[in-house]
Amino acid sequence: MDRVAIIGASMTQFGHRDAWIRELLADAGAAALEDAGIDGGGVDHLYVSNMASGEFEGQTGVMNALAHDLGALGAYTQRVDQTSASGGAGLYAAWQSIASGASDLTLLVGGEKMTHEPTAVATDVIASLTHPEEYKHGVTLPSFAGLTARLYLEQYDAPRESLADIAVKNHRNGVDNPHAQFRKAVSRETVLESPIVADPLRLYDFCPITDGSAALVLTTESRAREMDVDYVTIAGIGGATDTHVVHERTDPTTMRGVAESSAEAYEMADVEPSDIDLAELHDMFTILEVLQLEDLGFYEEGTGWRAAVDGDTHRDGTLPVNTSGGLKSKGHPLGASGIAQVYELYVQLLGRAGDRQVDADRGLACNVGGFGNCVTTTILEVSG
Amino acid sequence: MSLEAARCEDGHLHMPEHPVCPECGGAVVDTVDLSDRTGTVVTWTTSTATPPGVRQPNHLAIVAFEVDGEPVRTLGQLTTGAVEIGSEVKPVYVEELRDPEAGIRHPDSQTWDGYRFEPVD
Numbered sequence: 001m002d003r004v005a006i007i008g009a010s011m012t013q014f015g016h017r018d019a020w021i022r023e024l025l026a027d028a029g030a031a032a033l034e035d036a037g038i039d040g041g042g043v044d045h046l047y048v049s050n051m052a053s054g055e056f057e058g059q060t061g062v063m064n065a066l067a068h069d070l071g072a073l074g075a076y077t078q079r080v081d082q083t084s085a086s087g088g089a090g091l092y093a094a095w096q097s098i099a100s101g102a103s104d105l106t107l108l109v110g111g112e113k114m115t116h117e118p119t120a121v122a123t124d125v126i127a128s129l130t131h132p133e134e135y136k137h138g139v140t141l142p143s144f145a146g147l148t149a150r151l152y153l154e155q156y157d158a159p160r161e162s163l164a165d166i167a168v169k170n171h172r173n174g175v176d177n178p179h180a181q182f183r184k185a186v187s188r189e190t191v192l193e194s195p196i197v198a199d200p201l202r203l204y205d206f207c208p209i210t211d212g213s214a215a216l217v218l219t220t221e222s223r224a225r226e227m228d229v230d231y232v233t234i235a236g237i238g239g240a241t242d243t244h245v246v247h248e249r250t251d252p253t254t255m256r257g258v259a260e261s262s263a264e265a266y267e268m269a270d271v272e273p274s275d276i277d278l279a280e281l282h283d284m285f286t287i288l289e290v291l292q293l294e295d296l297g298f299y300e301e302g303t304g305w306r307a308a309v310d311g312d313t314h315r316d317g318t319l320p321v322n323t324s325g326g327l328k329s330k331g332h333p334l335g336a337s338g339i340a341q342v343y344e345l346y347v348q349l350l351g352r353a354g355d356r357q358v359d360a361d362r363g364l365a366c367n368v369g370g371f372g373n374c375v376t377t378t379i380l381e382v383s384g
Numbered sequence: 385m386s387l388e389a390a391r392c393e394d395g396h397l398h399m400p401e402h403p404v405c406p407e408c409g410g411a412v413v414d415t416v417d418l419s420d421r422t423g424t425v426v427t428w429t430t431s432t433a434t435p436p437g438v439r440q441p442n443h444l445a446i447v448a449f450e451v452d453g454e455p456v457r458t459l460g461q462l463t464t465g466a467v468e469i470g471s472e473v474k475p476v477y478v479e480e481l482r483d484p485e486a487g488i489r490h491p492d493s494q495t496w497d498g499y500r501f502e503p504v505d
Contacts, residue, residue, distance in 0.1 A: 055488065119433065120433070120434065120436055121488075123433060123434075123435050124436055124487050124488050125488055128487075128489060132400075132489075132493070132494035132495070133399075133400040133458075133459075134459055135489055136482060136494065136495065136496050136498055137442075137459060137460055137481055137498070138431070138434055138435060138437075138438030138444075138461070138481065138482045139444060139459065140431060140434065142431065143431040143444055146429030146431065146444075147427045147428065147429045147444065147445075147446060148427070150427045150428065150469070151426065151427035151469070154427075197431070197433050198429045198430070198431045199429050199430040199431075199432075199465075200429075201429075243406065245400065245459075246459070247446045247457045247458060247459040248398060252426075252427070252446065
């Protein structure tokens, strides 16, 4: 089967931006098309990953707005919302469009504009994904992280410092990413002494609220070869769903959506976890990086906390994780995050990652929505 | 007001109620009131960054109950942050768990009363 290839990619500056959602999406879309050497008129399908432009700024219909702004009139357009996993879900839709033959060239753009709202309001927009019986208690996504982290640390007798080491690692990586929201290294002490947000987790265990966008251009591998452009291929992709109500999971420290979506991706790519050279994981909270390391099959249950402590997941380790800085330091504009993860793999696999370059031929991205409610896992490869 | 778990035709319990049993897909045939029972804290947190209309700090727990050997869990506010994993707690009725007018959710789209959990001495 002809594989799906990514022939262009972009991400914009993450952080506090003056631009609103239409401009953020158009900037990333135009940059990815330019990277691929395509103009808007060549786009057959256009997907926009976005969680809440209506709730955040009162702008709906963003896919149509983007098609017009990029000169992609005539293209089939669709907005994809899977909350924090909208980027991964958009990639799944974009991959399907090429793999099925419905589209010869697909543009995927993700973005979110959030920082104009106070943190409490942005937190509430995100918390609106919960069940009414959860929402009425004032549950937030960070509070799910606190609940899960306490249980994990107690269940596996893991030291609190092990979570801090993930924040330290990802902040260190972010220093070398020019698009990152935070380009500042932090110490373990800074993390452990920062204000409590959801006990036992503190401010530095959480990603920030972010504006930003990212984009990918997809076609078939055979067309990519004909075009004579640099490209990476989607070797495997899978998506899965866990419970909507978080307390209904038998073990809250196991992310079933991660396990099931990655099983599909590994099978399609015909590889094992040990074949992966680098990974971009959804570290919206430090504890999530640990749980994903375990449920993606890199570590046994209850041992993922050792990875950052021992240095395995550092940039010079055996499995570099979040060389981009992760959501933690790069920032987390909801709809853009899953696409920015793949952007990082794209530049790493093509040797364009500059100061943060690692040696890698195969990378994995895991994009998580809710508290593991919806998950997409993607495996990318570069051919020799 | 009761704290209701749904029971399916095969005897599995779940809460909140879904149209079919999440464990086996069976039909819901009955409900069990947990408001007079005690449960156990599975895990808990104190959230200090709360959304509009939510008390600050907000103590929250996942609480496990067992009814005739059948387990069921729920999530709710705690009356205090002075609990531990494994603490025994009992439900206490509260008319308004958060201000229905302050958040993004439409006030009429759901109920706002329910149960907090209080440690049993």
